[in-house]
Amino acid sequence: MAPPKVTLYVRDDQLWQRAREAAGPGGLSGLVQQSLRDYFDRAGAASVSPPSVLERARRLRQDADTLVRVLEQDPSNSPKRNRARLPRGR
DSSP: OOOOOOOOOOHHHHHHHHHHOOOOHHHHHHHHHHHHHHHSSSGTTTTTTOOOOOHHHHHHHHHHHOOOOOHHOOOOTTTTTTTOOOOOOO
């Protein structure tokens, strides 16, 4: 089941423009999701209910995807360089 789509209104035009420029590959939806997660992760939001198991799983998947992208872009992690060496027969 796909998550519901919502409309977000931002009244500060300069803030909206900065957000669009900073959004990156995840777009504005990704930026808003990350901002909400960061807000709820802070100690100041401790009175808010903890994230659901599904929300935690989604966050874990997102973090894993980010890690894979970073590792794929790092030339020191090329498959040829990190290939396990098999012992040679005698």
